[in-house]
Amino acid sequence: MSALSDLETWEPRYASRAARMQASEIRDLLSIVEKPGVISFAGGIPDPALFPLDDIRAAYQAVLASDDRANRAMQYSASEGDPDLRDWIVGYMAGKGVDCTRENILITNGSQQGLEFLGKLFLSPYDTALVGAPTYLGALQAFSAYEPVYDELRLDDTNRTALSYQDAASEAGGALKFSYVVSDFSNPTGETLSLAARTHLLRLAGELDIPIIEDNPYSDLRYDGEPVPTIQSLNLQACGSINGSRVIYCGSFSKVFTPGLRVGWICASEKIISRLILIKQASDLNSSAINQAVALHLAERCYDQQISKGRASYRLKRDAMLKALSAHMPKGASWTKPEGGLFVWLTLPEGFDGADLLQKSIAGFGVAFVPGRAFYADGGGKNTLRLSFSLPDIENIETGIRRLGALIGEVATPTP
Amino acid sequence: MSALSDLETWEPRYASRAARMQASEIRDLLSIVEKPGVISFAGGIPDPALFPLDDIRAAYQAVLASDDRANRAMQYSASEGDPDLRDWIVGYMAGKGVDCTRENILITNGSQQGLEFLGKLFLSPYDTALVGAPTYLGALQAFSAYEPVYDELRLDDTNRTALSYQDAASEAGGALKFSYVVSDFSNPTGETLSLAARTHLLRLAGELDIPIIEDNPYSDLRYDGEPVPTIQSLNLQACGSINGSRVIYCGSFSKVFTPGLRVGWICASEKIISRLILIKQASDLNSSAINQAVALHLAERCYDQQISKGRASYRLKRDAMLKALSAHMPKGASWTKPEGGLFVWLTLPEGFDGADLLQKSIAGFGVAFVPGRAFYADGGGKNTLRLSFSLPDIENIETGIRRLGALIGEVATPTP
Structure with missing residues (x-):
């Protein structure tokens, strides 16, 4: 009687809210992107080079x-x-x-x-x-x-x-x-x-x-x-x-x-x-x-000095990402042109699946991002990706977006 | 329509749990004990003199x-x-x-x-x-x-x-x-x-x-x-x-x-x-x-060195508090003899009210503690006090307990 009678049954002991707090499939995918050599647009975290x-x-x-x-x-x-x-x-x-x-x-x-x-x-x-x-x-x-x-x-x-x-x-x-x-x-x-x-x-x-x-x-x-x-x-x-x-x-x-x-x-x-x-x-x-x-x-x-440093550095990175997207994204893709922050939002034609794309991208192209579906309360946004430009350097932004464009071009659009 | 129509009505907007998260009367009392000159047995916080x-x-x-x-x-x-x-x-x-x-x-x-x-x-x-x-x-x-x-x-x-x-x-x-x-x-x-x-x-x-x-x-x-x-x-x-x-x-x-x-x-x-x-x-x-x-x-x-320092210092303070309690508490009061930690628990005869005592103690005797009722889910423990010996020095422990004993002796026990 000292151990829980059946450890699988912790579940019924939890509050009802626990059912709403599950590990996400996307987070599991992202846990493998920390591999060396992967260019990550996933994080959305500040560039440590800017830490004072x-x-x-x-x-x-x-x-x-x-x-x-x-x-x-x-x-x-x-x-x-x-x-x-x-x-x-x-x-x-x-x-x-x-x-x-x-x-x-x-x-x-x-x-x-x-x-x-x-x-x-x-x-x-x-x-x-x-x-x-x-x-x-x-x-x-x-x-x-x-x-x-x-x-x-x-x-x-x-x-x-x-x-x-x-x-x-x-x-x-x-x-x-x-x-x-x-x-x-x-x-x-x-x-x-x-x-x-x-x-x-x-x-x-x-x-x-x-x-x-x-x-x-x-x-x-x-x-x-x-x-x-x-x-x-x-x-x-x-x-x-x-x-x-x-x-x-x-x-x-x-x-x-x-x-x-x-x-x-x-x-x-x-x-x-x-x-x-x-x-x-x-x-x-x-x-x-x-x-x-x-x-x-x-x-x-x-x-104020930190703001100036951040603005100067991230502006260049944002510009590099927008330029690379223009150069390498196939027709049908569209993206936001942010005036600030850390993110660009990419929308692909209907039929694309960001989670599927992430798996292919990590396996064959060494590029990570967050499938957009994670940001929808209703499970929509399958054909969207969040790209953060804050962490990679400008060369890697160009390389990463080029590879991502190639992958998207390769993937045959499945019938919606 | 821009301001909330009636700010008193934030209440109905809150989750039902907010009703269980009210400011306590005791905490309000304790917020005034930070006055200089008050000997506080209230805190239960570590002695900063021991911080390495x-x-x-x-x-x-x-x-x-x-x-x-x-x-x-x-x-x-x-x-x-x-x-x-x-x-x-x-x-x-x-x-x-x-x-x-x-x-x-x-x-x-x-x-x-x-x-x-x-x-x-x-x-x-x-x-x-x-x-x-x-x-x-x-x-x-x-x-x-x-x-x-x-x-x-x-x-x-x-x-x-x-x-x-x-x-x-x-x-x-x-x-x-x-x-x-x-x-x-x-x-x-x-x-x-x-x-x-x-x-x-x-x-x-x-x-x-x-x-x-x-x-x-x-x-x-x-x-x-x-x-x-x-x-x-x-x-x-x-x-x-x-x-x-x-x-x-x-x-x-x-x-x-x-x-x-x-x-x-x-x-x-x-x-x-x-x-x-x-x-x-x-x-x-x-x-x-x-x-x-x-x-x-x-x-x-x-x-290990911190444990030794903490034990040596708090042991003396605990001993001082137990000795002072023996010397100054009127008949009918009883207290725990802890083998460690930061607290002694004082129980007074039925009819005493710790919250009432705290008010009198702060006003006339310059001594603070926590009325025990705060630690009862069911509102019991009216006649109990929590005394922490971690923060005051040994002289103040002796003085504070002497004053507290005098107060308790003075307060006529109300009819239960």
Whole structure:
């Protein structure tokens, strides 16, 4: 009786949500792409060549220099986060058109933890979350643990009325809880929501009276064009105060500095932040105090310089990828032309299967990417691929896209 | 329509679990004890005087020394955690009588995140979790987000049969999902589960065929007496393999090294770990790579030395608190005599109210503690207090307990 009577039967012991948290076939495929020699457009992770290592070393040294400060950096700390770091973020958010105070800021372990907390705060089983198709895979993973239903947020389709969303949510057996978007240089498509789409979203969310989660980790990595005002800033212009805002903004230091610190934040009305602090406390008490102190040290000294470095380097890589796509993609393929961020989204003719293509590509062409289907809540997007240009160097971008073009040209389009 | 129509009505937008995640009256009380001059027995946090600051400085310097290693420490990393750190923990667990491999280890942000993940994995609303009365407040906070029912785990009461637990769980409308204990020098009581109690628990969990969560962050801080085998090791003796074990062990570097790294772990069967890796991924992708590397550096170089330092220092503080309690507590008060850990549990005659006492104590006596009620899932324990001896120095322990004894003597016992 000491061992579990039948280990195969752990399954029935799990919460019902565990059924929504399965390992994905795509993730299994991607686990084999770390092989040397593979050119990977899969990751979507920042280029370590851009990490400000000397500044990082200096930051850790400074934070640990005096015993008093080192002891604070090594102790438990406030669940809401370091007050000085939150104050720096208040200044940063002002630059995004958002007037707020530190009471509006919660520090999270990267923006991923922000998404997890928001799922936890809002979603009961059968509630509806409005998400794009495609949308950020990590958001789907964070939300799915809370067993929602997804409905497709369409911002270019004026035929989809507020009432139609509401009816669908009622039919699904729960309430409409929030809409979720990556506003700038979205993961996975690289596209930026236009001002018109943002205005449409605010109007729709107003009609539905639901919050908008604005996930914006890539915002500072703009290579061309003019910034579009954040959705939160547009909302503040209308409602007057962050504490009356329906927009919940998720930010991160992972793309501009380094993901190793695991420091991100949520900016929202005090009422919501006070709820999220309780969730943070129950989840992991607080984010690492030393990493928050280091993030602040870096933010105060070299945020702008890091943005410039990132923009200059990624711009060249994006240009190289777009040029290679033009040169090597067969007719019928189309792709996004992002003004920033880390991703290009490739759409192939109907009939292509990204997962099948990935297998062939790794086996015979040494090129990896993410099949687009992973980013669809409804399993669509079979004929799409996400290509990240952040990690490979320019020569490998050219080589990789050439090989990928050759593969796509070779694969006979199956009958749809 | 741009602002939420009525901000007071955020409440109905939240998931049903939000009702279980309220700010506690006790936490509000404790937020005012950080005033200078207050002697605090409230915290339960490690003494920063014991942080190995020079080793910590050397560890960060070593991890950041070469660009290659620094880049890895600053990048995204595996959700399951650093393989070398997991290997070190495998060796550590061997010392706890647990034969396992790195596939049995998941790195978490302190053991608190482990508890949160286990709540998420196992609990659906109305499921039952068996917990002690009292038990660790943070475990109740982590689990309560998943809306369980609590039943009291009694290991000294042989009249409570497996059937009685099962009947109560069915009546509550869900399934019995797990039992939870802090095995050594428990938070909040400081008591250690006897071998007989561990054997009883294993038999009971076997009859109920449920997992046991063994939370054991204080285990290495033993000041007297002989170690009792971990529940996981006792289970392995019977079932033969970690992969057949029903015990899920949560460990932490927070008490022996520093909480600032936010590094803990779960050791369990591979089947459970593989599920928890998906939860980790959805929750915050991975724990800080640099903090994991620093934890490993410290663990390899000074784990034993830290244990010795901690034991020597906390033993004196425990002795001072027990001596002061004997000298200053009025008749009718009783307290635990812990062999390790950070806590003493004080029980006053029926009719005393710990929360009321805390208010009077802070206002007139400059002494803080945690009213015991916070550690009861059912709201019991009104006449109990948790006293931590880890943070004040020996003189303040004597002064604080003397003042507390005077207060308790002054307060007329209200009619029960």
